[in-house]
Amino acid sequence: MVRFLGFGAGLVFVIALLVAALLPREDVPADPIKAIHEHARSAHWQHDGPLGMGVFGTYDRAQLQRGFQVYKEVCSACHGLRxxxxxxxxxxxxxxxxxxxLAKAKEVPSINPQTGEAATRPALPSDHWPNPFPNEVAARAANNNALPPDLSLIIKARxxxxxxxxSLLTGYDKAPPKGFDVPQGLHFNPYFHSVNIAMAKPLNDGQVSYADGTNASVDQMSKDVVAFLRWTSEPELETRRQVGVGAIIFLGILSLLAFLxxxxVWAGIAH
Known part of the structure; x- marks a missing residue:
């Protein structure tokens, strides 16, 4: 009797599995966010080298300085560079x-040596770039509960x-699809992962004045500040590539000498 009941239970279980496997499944509803989210657009970067191979590319110092100016005058109000x-x-x-x-124009936290109380002082070249907010709570309170990320490694972090x-910096001018509602306090940007971003459009044409006369369009400022942030993420990029190229040349010469x-050695040995 027990065997019969066990056999019956197993049979019911197998039939249930077969029915579940053969019945047509309901289509999963399409994610409306994925439908309008766009992948990043590719741009040409001098530091990526010819054809973007990233072997002989070097940083454009003039572009890096322009990018630093954009960061200092626009981005540093919300984003740190710790x-x-x-x-x-x-x-x-x-x-x-x-x-x-540049350092003297910024104030950094300090301690009053006479009273021991918190104070500030002009920064020194050895100091790091100060955070615009004293802590995370203050940062969220000033940005509608959104936390502006530190930009030191942002290029490597995404x-x-x-x-x-x-793409994110230049994507604010795209209008949302018809019928798509952007929540209050957010802004539509198809390159952001959720397409609704708390950061308002940060750049506008002519927002900064470049000393070298370069036209400060949104596209140009975006490329400049991205190049600067690539440098903050990988300041050793040029040195690393120089060492790599030197190592390849050395190994090539060593291989040729080893072959010769x-x-x-084996020239007089008959085959």
Whole structure:
């Protein structure tokens, strides 16, 4: 009797599995966000080298300085750059005097040596770029509960980072599809993962004045600040590529010498 009941239960279970496998499944509703989300557009970057192969590319110092200007005048109001010290800016072409002036214009947290109370002081070249907010709570309170990310490593922190950030900065002019409602306090940007982003359009034509006379269009400013942020993410990029090319040349010469030595050693040996 027990075997019969066990056999019957197993048979019912098998029939249920077969029915579930053979019955047509209901179509999964399409995600409306995925339908309007767009992938990042590709742009040409000098530091990626010819054909984007990233072997012989070098940073354009003039572009890096323009990008720093965009960050300083626009982005730094909300976004920090905590891994970059003022003295690092000498690597993109600023003189020692310019670095000191840039640092002196910023205030950093300090301690009053006489009272021991919290205070501020002009930054030194050895100091890091100050955060625009004292803490996360203050940052969220000032940005409708959204936390502006630190931009030091933003290019490496996002897939296809430089093209993504470039597309994001230039994607605000695209209108949402008909019937798509953007929640209050958010802004439509098809390159953002949820297409609704808390950050308002940060750049407008002519928003900064470049000293070298470059036209400060949204597209140009976006490319410049992205190039600067690529440098903050990978300041060693040029050195690493130089070492890599040198290593390849060295190994090539060593391989040729090893082959010639092999031919010389075995030249008198009959096959």
């Amino acid at each position: 891994l970059v010290a003022f003295r690092n800016l000498s690597e993109i072409g600023f003189s020692a005097a310019e670095v000191k002036a 897939p296809d980072g430089q093209n993504y950030v470039y 030595t092999y031919r010389r």
